[in-house]
Amino acid sequence: MIHSPKFIAVLDACVLYPAPIRDLLLNLAYFDLYTPKWTDKIHEEWTRNLLLNRPELSAEQLQKTVDAMNTAFPDSNVGNYESIIMAVTLPDSDDCHVLAAAIRSSSEVIVTANIKDFPNEYLSKFDVEAQHPDYFISNLVDLNPEKALKAFQQQVSNLKKPPMSKVQVLENLKKVGLEVTSEKLLELI
Incomplete structure (x- = not known):
């Protein structure tokens, strides 16, 4: 259900929680493959859960990430x-x-790993579709392989602590459920 080259998608907390997925989604948006949307409540949900599960992270670190996201995408x-x-x-x-939030922002897609919680039969009443991040991102790769590859390369170059190779980043993407996406990006590098 992609109606235009640059469509609008709400990112659920579960896809912002894992850094590899979050970083790739944000880089794809930076390269104008779609427009991301979220809410303060979505940010609160993923950061709260990440703090619970990753005690080595601080609330200040995650707030910097949220602030950077809101600065990079001020209308999101x-x-x-x-x-x-x-x-x-x-x-x-x-x-x-x-x-x-999807209805208010005229989003066409909710990107979520919790597909069962967003039945498309019901969502279709609002012209919204739930898509798993692997499906969503692999479709973006198919739509514009050149820009998607640039977004992926940007993600790799942004990783400094520790630095990672393209293959290592692809392995991390695979580990967090982006198997099809990883395969498609591997074909491009």
């Missing part, structure tokens, strides 16, 4: 979606804010 933080939350129904009511 969706507001005024709260009134829509009560009007939508999902299997997990805690996810209604994500759909509400």
Whole structure:
């Protein structure tokens, strides 16, 4: 369900939580392959969970990441979606804010690893589709392999602590569930 070369997608907390997926999604957006959207609540959710599971990280470090995301994509933080939350129904009511943000921002896609929590039959009423990050990103690679490769190369060059090779980054992407994406990017390098 891609209607234009640069469409709008809400990034669920579960795809912002793993740094390899987050970094690739942000680099793809930087290279104008799509427009990312999120909310303060989505940021709060992924950073809270990351702090719980990664005690070596600090709230300050993650806030810097959130601030950098909001600075790099100043129109990506969706507001005024709260009134829509009560009007939508999902299997997990805690996810209604994500759909509400998608509706408010006219997003075509919700990028999420929790596909079962976003039934496309229901989402289609709002012209929204849930897509797994591997499906979403591999489609972006197919749509514009040159820009997708540049985005991937940018992700690799941004990694300094520790630096990683392209193959190492591809292995990390595979480990976090981006198997098809990893294979497609490997074919391009």
